[in-house]
Amino acid sequence: xxxxxxxxxxxxxxxxxxxxxxxxxxxxxxxxxxxxxxxxxxxxxxxxxxxxxxxxxxxxxxxxxxxxxxxxxxxxxxxxxxxxxxxxxxxxxxxxxxxxxxxxxxxxxxxxxxxxxxxxxxxxxxxxxxxxxxxxxxxxxxxxxxxxxxxxxxxxxxxx
Amino acid sequence: xxxxxxxxxxxxxxxxxxxxxxxxxxxxxxxxxxxxxxxxxxxxxxxxxxxxxxxxxxxxxxxxxxxxxxxxxxxxxxxxxxxxxxxxxxxxxxxxxxxxxxxxxxxxxxxxxxxxxxxxxxxxxxxxxxxxxxxxxxxxxxx
Numbered sequence: 001x002x003x004x005x006x007x008x009x010x011x012x013x014x015x016x017x018x019x020x021x022x023x024x025x026x027x028x029x030x031x032x033x034x035x036x037x038x039x040x041x042x043x044x045x046x047x048x049x050x051x052x053x054x055x056x057x058x059x060x061x062x063x064x065x066x067x068x069x070x071x072x073x074x075x076x077x078x079x080x081x082x083x084x085x086x087x088x089x090x091x092x093x094x095x096x097x098x099x100x101x102x103x104x105x106x107x108x109x110x111x112x113x114x115x116x117x118x119x120x121x122x123x124x125x126x127x128x129x130x131x132x133x134x135x136x137x138x139x140x141x142x143x144x145x146x147x148x149x150x151x152x153x154x155x156x157x158x159x160x
Numbered sequence: 161x162x163x164x165x166x167x168x169x170x171x172x173x174x175x176x177x178x179x180x181x182x183x184x185x186x187x188x189x190x191x192x193x194x195x196x197x198x199x200x201x202x203x204x205x206x207x208x209x210x211x212x213x214x215x216x217x218x219x220x221x222x223x224x225x226x227x228x229x230x231x232x233x234x235x236x237x238x239x240x241x242x243x244x245x246x247x248x249x250x251x252x253x254x255x256x257x258x259x260x261x262x263x264x265x266x267x268x269x270x271x272x273x274x275x276x277x278x279x280x281x282x283x284x285x286x287x288x289x290x291x292x293x294x295x296x297x298x299x300x301x302x303x
Contacts, residue, residue, distance in 0.1 A: 129228065129229035139265045139266070146265040150266075150268075153228075153229040154229065154232065155232070155266070155269075156269075157268075157269070
């Protein structure tokens with residue numbers, strides 16, 4: 001990652017109290033507080049002109065759910081990570097900054113149950129089946145039980 | 161006279177099994193091998209097997225991929241649209257037993273939980289030779 005570019009990131013990171021780690025060559029991880037996440041990303045897009053959001057990944061970390069925004073810029077990749085507490089699984093949508101994030105946010109909503117406020121399609125399903133019961137927990141949480149979900153979806157058949 | 165006609169129909173059916181293919185959430189591997197068995201190199205059509213675009217014209221249903229909650233009812237509806245007598249081939253490991261998706265929250269344990277199956281062709285994906293062997297063996301079973 002070029003020096004000038006990294007300096008720009010450092011400036012925004014200082015503004016939002018984020019920590020920067022160099023993972024390996026070309027990969028930079030920025031860990032930012034959940035409340036400052038949208039500010040940081042909007043600074044990236046408008047001021048640093050990093051516009052290509054590759055994807056958003058989510059992971060179950062026990063107490064929290066981590067969401068990582070992966071940005072591509074030339075040959076470099078910038079990972080922006082925020083922790084969302086499981087007790088209040090909501091995050092701010094970045095659809096108004098990056099419209100293409102709408103499907104990524106829907107996927108995280110389906111699989112890990114985070115509600116993105118501001119995403120107009122949050123009431124729709126992307127990957128889950130139409131017959132998904134509303135009271136089932138999101139399938140990719142560590143606490144969810146695949147056999148129980150299969151039974152509720154009618155995929156477990158009693159063997160004679 | 162009637163038995164003679166029935167004999168002719170049976171003879172004709174054995175020599176022209178029309179095939180309808182449905183993908184019940186397959187990864188496309190088995191589908192490519194099924195298409196390969198229709199190409200001039202293997203040419204399953206010399207045994208009369210033709211891929212038809214509608215289940216209402218089909219004698220044999222070939223299913224690839226494991227069933228999930230989204231395809232379960234659709235697979236059953238397609239099966240019910242095929243006129244009698246009908247035969248079902250489960251193509252590949254996923255259709256037979258769930259394959260690599262077995263144990264996932266949204267994957268069944270094979271299509272035999274949803275519709276009756278006459279023939280399982282194993283493999284991930286099965287080779288075109290295996291598909292042809294399976295189809296011909298099924299025709300041999302047709303009474």
